[in-house]
Amino acid sequence: MGIRKENKEKGIDKYSSKLLYLSAILVVSGLLALIFILDFATSFSKTESFASFDQMKYDKEAERLSKMEELDSYWKVPEIYLIKDSAYKQQVIYGQELIMHTSRYLGPNGSVENLSNGMNCQNCHLDGGTKIWGNNYAGVASTYPKVRARSGQMEGIEKRVNDCFERSLNGRALKDDSKEMKSIVAYIKFLGKHVAKDSVPQGTGIYDLPFLSRAADPSKGAGVYTNLCASCHGASGEGMMAQNQLEYTYPPLWGPNSYNSGAGLFRLSRLAGYVKYNMPYGASSLNPQISDEDAWDVAAFINSQPRPSKDISKDWPKIAKKPIDHPFGPFSDGFTEIQHKFGPFGPIAAEKKKKK
Numbered sequence: 001m002g003i004r005k006e007n008k009e010k011g012i013d014k015y016s017s018k019l020l021y022l023s024a025i026l027v028v029s030g031l032l033a034l035i036f037i038l039d040f041a042t043s044f045s046k047t048e049s050f051a052s053f054d055q056m057k058y059d060k061e062a063e064r065l066s067k068m069e070e071l072d073s074y075w076k077v078p079e080i081y082l083i084k085d086s087a088y089k090q091q092v093i094y095g096q097e098l099i100m101h102t103s104r105y106l107g108p109n110g111s112v113e114n115l116s117n118g119m120n121c122q123n124c125h126l127d128g129g130t131k132i133w134g135n136n137y138a139g140v141a142s143t144y145p146k147v148r149a150r151s152g153q154m155e156g157i158e159k160r161v162n163d164c165f166e167r168s169l170n171g172r173a174l175k176d177d178s179k180e181m182k183s184i185v186a187y188i189k190f191l192g193k194h195v196a197k198d199s200v201p202q203g204t205g206i207y208d209l210p211f212l213s214r215a216a217d218p219s220k221g222a223g224v225y226t227n228l229c230a231s232c233h234g235a236s237g238e239g240m241m242a243q244n245q246l247e248y249t250y251p252p253l254w255g256p257n258s259y260n261s262g263a264g265l266f267r268l269s270r271l272a273g274y275v276k277y278n279m280p281y282g283a284s285s286l287n288p289q290i291s292d293e294d295a296w297d298v299a300a301f302i303n304s305q306p307r308p309s310k311d312i313s314k315d316w317p318k319i320a321k322k323p324i325d326h327p328f329g330p331f332s333d334g335f336t337e338i339q340h341k342f343g344p345f346g347p348i349a350a351e352k353k354k355k356k
Helices: 002-071 086-100 102-106 157-168 179-191 218-228 268-276 292-302 337-342 346-355
Strands: 146-148 153-155 248-250
Touching: 086 102, 086 179, 157 179, 218 292, 268 292
Parallel strands: none
Antiparallel strands: 146 153
16 A cells, blocks of 8 residues: 555656646747747837838938939039139139138228128128029129119129128228229129020029918027027127138128128028028038028028118119018018018018019
8 A cells, every 4th residue: 555655646746747847848938939929029120110211311312312413403613723814814713712701801901901891702602602502603694784673773793792892791892993893703704604694593592492381480590599500600699700810710690790781691581591501511402401490590580680780771762672571661562571571471472473
């Protein structure tokens, strides 16, 4: 009896051990299966994420290539070094130098004359007036002389240049027969030498930024300015002088040494379009770094700050020809001065279109 009982107990122990062994195998197998499932799910999720990321990269590159193809049809800058006539070449080079470093020659401490506020023409006309959508000179020679609605008179390139001296540079006019004026005009004409008469090539001047459905907001623009602009142009818009203390590396955007209230950039659409493809530093039409909304808002902030004023009482003799964002009345429509300055511009544009 004792031996049978002992054998029976041994059998039970052996059976229990097998059960435990099988249970352990099942548990381990279950864990392995769970790990496999989780790993597969994670891998699948990562694959989807990588695919989504790759698609984003593809879309961005496709957009960049599309813009590059578009740029191929834009204005091409002629090369000064190809000029064969030595005297003419030197005149064009001096004209380029005057555009790029105006203040060295014609600023407060200029070597030729004191005519301007210390800014350079290049501070508004980027890369010596050659950058695509950088307020370039591509269409100047081909469209001047012409009757301009702002003055109501026939104007040549000399008048166009002096408008910049008197408005954007808040200074005095350069004499038409001076060496400096002749050189600037020669340079501008050279840049437009391949542009057909009365035509305006793509990429000329400033980009026409689509209107917002709301008014541009200076308070929102203040934050944009702090984040994107102040590091170069200063917390108070004072700009940054070059080491030579004769010109600005980064121009003042408001205050006594900035453009005055008669300048083209005091119109919001001009400044917003300029900002879109040129600011902050390094931006271009291929590589914009600011949204449309932020461009409008920061332009509203900048143009809300104090700056020199100009008597523009003789501007726009035909009131109906004023641009929709001209910030000073009287106007030929029923919209307020504040809406003409900040928008929304869509309703003003629609009303103007109806009257044509």
